Amino acid sequence: xxxxxxxxxxxxxxxxxxxxxxxxxxxxxxxxxxxxxxxxxxxxxxxxxxxxxxxxxxxxxxxxxxxxxxxxxxxxxxxxxxxxxxxxxxxxxxxxxxxxxxxxxxxxxxxxxxxxxxxxxxxxxxxxxxxxxxxxxxxxxxxxxxxxxxxxxxxxxxxxxxxxxxxxxxxxxxxxxxxxxxxxxxxxxxxxxxxxxxxxxxxxxxxxx
Numbered sequence: 001x002x003x004x005x006x007x008x009x010x011x012x013x014x015x016x017x018x019x020x021x022x023x024x025x026x027x028x029x030x031x032x033x034x035x036x037x038x039x040x041x042x043x044x045x046x047x048x049x050x051x052x053x054x055x056x057x058x059x060x061x062x063x064x065x066x067x068x069x070x071x072x073x074x075x076x077x078x079x080x081x082x083x084x085x086x087x088x089x090x091x092x093x094x095x096x097x098x099x100x101x102x103x104x105x106x107x108x109x110x111x112x113x114x115x116x117x118x119x120x121x122x123x124x125x126x127x128x129x130x131x132x133x134x135x136x137x138x139x140x141x142x143x144x145x146x147x148x149x150x151x152x153x154x155x156x157x158x159x160x161x162x163x164x165x166x167x168x169x170x171x172x173x174x175x176x177x178x179x180x181x182x183x184x185x186x187x188x189x190x191x192x193x194x195x196x197x198x199x200x201x202x203x204x205x206x207x208x209x
Contacts, residue, residue: 032115032127038188039198042180045108045129047080050155052108054086056097056135068094071159072106073151082196084131085138085148086171087159098135098171105132106173110182127182131175133192138170145170 033040051071058066072084084106088095098104108129110116116126138145148170153160162168178190 032110035183038180038182038190039194041127041182041188042129042178042190042195043080043082043198045110045127045180046074046082046084046131048113049108051112052084052106054094054135055105055107056094057101057103058093059097059100060093066093066097067107068092070094071152071156073148073155075151076154081151082198083175084173085151086135086173087152087156087162087168088171089166089168091166095169095171099137102134102136104135104173105130124181124184127180130179131173131177132179133176134174135171136174138172140170144172148172 033044035041050073051069053067054070054072055065055067058064060066070086070088072086074084075081088098090096090099108131109121110127111121116123119126121128138148152170159168175192175195178192178195180188180190182188
């Protein structure tokens, strides 16, 4: 007969071998827009995500593309405006690049939101969005800077305590082109005006016009 101590040891080992959840730290989103709602899906991805890959023209690598994981916000929780704001320092190459050549793109995926299930992130039904345009410095004395700070600090509270001597500045992406894939059949045509004018707010995952 197996001793109680041995059974406890076996139970502990089995628990340690359990696989970790595929997505942690964020609840599942209630509703993803239908594939026919391209502008809604693009705004949903921008509003629900809080980080992505920001790609610039590298000033350190002779003009090669340089992608960097960055945090962003397009509005306070529950209110999405569609325009991504960033809190960047020139100690990091992304901000330095933008000040020399402001051409940039922000790439987002549905996968971190936990709504893609078990499919691969590259599967067309797991939506992906690339916003291309110019990364512009926001005047720190403007009302837009106040809006951007509220948007950023409400979703990334740690930012407010980042070192002042690192001279963080607010940047925004002025969107010129939108690339969205959320189903089979190639990218969906969306103009920047269609994207920005699709509703003024997001609440949870539901669009409000």
